[in-house]
Amino acid sequence: MPLITYIDAINTALNEEMKRDEKVFIIGEDVGVMGGAFKATKGLIEEFGPDRVIDSPLAEGVIVSSSIGAAMAGMRPVPEIQFVDFVTPAMDAITQQAAKLRYRSAGTQTCPITLRICYGGGVAGGLYHSQTNTTWFAHEPGLRVIAPSTPYDAKGMLKAAIRDDNPVIYFEHKKLYRSIKEEVPSEDYTVSLDKAVVRREGSDMTAVSYGYTMQLMLQAADKMKSEHGINVECIDLRTLNPIDHDTILNSVAKTNRVVLVQEDHRTLGISSEISAVIAEQAFECLDAPILRVTAPDIPAIPFAPTLEKFYMPTVEKIQAAMERCAQY
Amino acid sequence: MPLITYIDAINTALNEEMKRDEKVFIIGEDVGVMGGAFKATKGLIEEFGPDRVIDSPLAEGVIVSSSIGAAMAGMRPVPEIQFVDFVTPAMDAITQQAAKLRYRSAGTQTCPITLRICYGGGVAGGLYHSQTNTTWFAHEPGLRVIAPSTPYDAKGMLKAAIRDDNPVIYFEHKKLYRSIKEEVPSEDYTVSLDKAVVRREGSDMTAVSYGYTMQLMLQAADKMKSEHGINVECIDLRTLNPIDHDTILNSVAKTNRVVLVQEDHRTLGISSEISAVIAEQAFECLDAPILRVTAPDIPAIPFAPTLEKFYMPTVEKIQAAMERCAQY
């Protein structure tokens, strides 16, 4: 199996799906001749032509709404938002149209789109190139929201998303694009859009995260083992909507302790929902407070290195929370 | 003290603030000659003229962004969004501009706007005239988000908001407009934007809500007392961002049991955050799971009466949860 990066996984998935199904097309800013701001769509316009890889006008609203319409009419659009910081012009299309079309038509009109959105910080992107904003969409029933954290999942979940009959928001973390490699099958495969996955088994504590901080969480768990002999079970959430409660709750029933990790700022991040689900459905299982490792409640990631560092969750911050949890 | 409705409280507050400060002006769809879709701005254009009560074009984005700019230049705009279901075109203006202007300019540029938004269901409004959507903004540091549930607060908080130096999102529940009356001072007064308030003292259980369901929660608490002798402490959240943790946690430290009530659907509603705060900061205080009474996770409130009824929290549903909590 070839060892590939996260962004190669995305590129390959797009390529394979476009070959498999001629209804699949791509639309977004700079996805064509430039191959995407981060090269996720590199080579696709050369292979599939400008009718299937559309360099759109600078208008996120119509990038998404035209995809919705095209999907209604039988296509499988894969629109792209260059940075989640700029998804706001498409807010209506995503939350009021894509999320509600099936519902408002009692299932007679649907829009299977896969909206790829680049998100996340830690790359000196500053206030407007580092945001997370997953909450806005995880809060909207009718949308599937996924956020793979490994190349294997990046590929398998993107393929599954494109084939799925629901509107899917696919969050790809820019810091993961080239920072990790993994062996990924060249054969066709998909990864479930319904299930969280246990990345590391453990009996002493449950830790849950997604995206880039999932990788940091794994490192912190390794340190907990080597430094304290504590076994942290690490769950990669992967799907932010609808959330796979069972995998989390089964783990908490076993470990009785929970640390939740997110890159997003604290209030109403994804961890809030997970915490609430645990406190409601697995209260008896808890031996300690549910701790959250998050960014502080500030509007976005400031640019200066001192400030960005203060903002971002780190292995140290996660480990400190795990230690507090273990000691409770 | 005159007995007035919630909507009269809003109308009076606007009138008084416009008299007090000529920098205050109103802008929105139908706020002028029609006096607002629900008559919240009735009579104001007659009194203050069309330069201070502006019937805007049908464009929520510029309703908010023009207010931001005007506020930067020294005005005190009070823009209105007719239904929160239609706030999406203003998503960028609210979350990326208003919420972040002070931050991105290190405090040198600010936009004290008070964005009034009508929200909420239970009025046969259907999918697009009943939404809540408070989460989108409660999740954004830099915004104050408030949601009064009584005429007294409606007036006092609106006045405080207009005088506040931060961008404030003022959520007014359409079902409250004319369904409750309260004695409200004719004199000038303001209500803090920082504090939740205990509406009903009790030692057996803490219940928290905001908006219309706050009123239902009080009724359920009365029934818990009369039917079971159980004293439920009811907290009216009032401020959704930043949330007043202390009032809630002090209550939980006393009662050791929690029921959270929201009209919004379940996932990532305001209750999720409150639950997470309690599970993290007052874990020792808990004798029972933190229960949430919410709407189901569906895209919006469907129109048909059977379906709307199924969706909405009711006194019965709240009471049932309180009973479960008490029996635990």
Add this chain to the structure above:
Amino acid sequence: MATKTKDRAETSAAPAKAVNGTAPLPEAKLKQIYSTMLKCRTMEEKIRILFKQGRFSGNYYAAVGQEATEVGCAIDLRPSDTIAPSHRDFIANLIKGTPLNLMISQIYARKTSPDQGRSSPAHCGYAPLNIITPASTIAAQLNIGTGVALAYKMQKKDDIVMAFSGEGSTSLGFWHEAVNFAGVHNLPIVYVIQNNLWAESVSVKLQTKVEDLSIKAQGYGIPGITVDGNDAVAVYRVASEAIHRARTGGGPTLIECKTYRWYGHSEIDPAKYRDPAEVEYWKSKDPIPFMENYLAKYKLWSDDFKAQILESFQKELDAAIEFAEKAPYAEPEEALDHVYSFSIRDRELNRKTWTPTVLQK
């Protein structure tokens, strides 16, 4: 681009003959236009009565007064063409052929409605005839319709999309994004602005500084034309040309129909913001008698002809109302359906509780 307008004079409303010579349309077409307008009017006036009688709840947005616009534009669409209607275009369903039982079920929010009672009354779509179920969000249907047109082009079909919007809608950013996009991609779509002078209580003078909204087409490099929206034949000719252009690869057209809604924005709006003289003026320009006169000129109209149409349609309508009134509402739990392609009923109705699986450590 014969209809491309260069200046104000040309964009003004013009009767049919000014658009495309003087040859009258086929008799059958003229009669069909008329009878459809009459049915629309009859249905909406009836729905208004039903609302006043409290026989359905919610609200209704009547297009009474605007029938020439809607019928003239949409009468020739194929089933495989798509209509993207706004809140005011319930009658688009009648024109395109949605069964009346289903339409009235929509008004009554019954299970038998195409949306099983989920959307508000008047927000009616119908998948088999490619009528997009509208959101209330202004311009949303037009944006989605633009995507349908993109698909049609990609699929090399000769189907087209007709998207309706009010003049108020033109102020919204999404409207602009869609029309600009259609221009760039030369999409098979016809944008119809029904300029009825008011967006709820807001005068068109507060929406935009321009007088004839078709001039906006120039900013997108597409043809634009303004037509008298109360002259069904004029509208029909202008629309036919635009539809033909769209079908044959000529790209989008922006049509402004100047017209008027007789009643309030909705049934709960007394519309006091309008000058009664303005209302009277427009009622005197009622598109239906206008069409009757036109037909009469060609000896195609008689009281009897009208009475026949009305009589048979009344029967149909009464039957549909009876059908709808007898139809059930959806069951409460059905609120949980059609959120996703899979069911969430179990998840929502049966929340489990977990207990520790091992002894305390």
Add this chain to the structure above:
Amino acid sequence: MATKTKDRAETSAAPAKAVNGTAPLPEAKLKQIYSTMLKCRTMEEKIRILFKQGRFSGNYYAAVGQEATEVGCAIDLRPSDTIAPSHRDFIANLIKGTPLNLMISQIYARKTSPDQGRSSPAHCGYAPLNIITPASTIAAQLNIGTGVALAYKMQKKDDIVMAFSGEGSTSLGFWHEAVNFAGVHNLPIVYVIQNNLWAESVSVKLQTKVEDLSIKAQGYGIPGITVDGNDAVAVYRVASEAIHRARTGGGPTLIECKTYRWYGHSEIDPAKYRDPAEVEYWKSKDPIPFMENYLAKYKLWSDDFKAQILESFQKELDAAIEFAEKAPYAEPEEALDHVYSFSIRDRELNRKTWTPTVLQK
């Protein structure tokens, strides 16, 4: 509305004399325009080198090649006028007078920057001179600027707003909402589109079907004009007229300046999507030698004059770079400041834990 354009021919780029007679501008003004352009160029080329040397991180969006546009438009603004800049208008600060130490501190994200290092480099605002600190969001500054213009009008001031945007920005809904609004309210604002043919890698041909973007003004009922954005004098005259109109209650103007960015969208963009011949063509239309020739014609330019400007500016610039490089970053905890008008430090840094206050019941 002398500059209102009716058709394509008139909207084409035209040298200064065609706009407003042939009288040359005052010598001092011509020299000021030139020297400011030269400083902008010098500063941006230096910043580009600093970036390549890794002396600051993030990114930079150079307006090299577009100086005539920016300087010609903004040179006469008062301190109390507002500029609404985009990501590419860092030099607007130089033109309006933001102290160089602060500007370069912005590039270095130091505490001494007007934003204390919060925004990305190039996103520079300066409150004392009414330069809006830009978000990266396209068109956002223009929308906020429209609100500032609304306030100016309400306050009966004769200050105006100048809002810059790229041609790509015109596709965005917000852009449309703002310009339409300004038309309705006749606001004192000048919208300057710097049409540099590319929005990142996307050709203007994929943004919109129209050729001269000033024609979009017609959709909003405001004057629109296209001008050669590399001819500073032409730009200056067009802008002066628009500014005068705005100041005197004549409302908004849309100016399209046809120009070109020499380098990539940002310093990390090799811009391979462009034809090298296109780049060469535009480099041959460099606005600075163009202005030198113009000045020389009136005997207002010499090598010496240029050398003097450069020498003194280089010193200033070097001093500013030294200042910035020595300046500290903000302290980590300062990330918690300026979220609200009140402090959240205590809340974020000292989270309390609660224990039961009464015995178990």
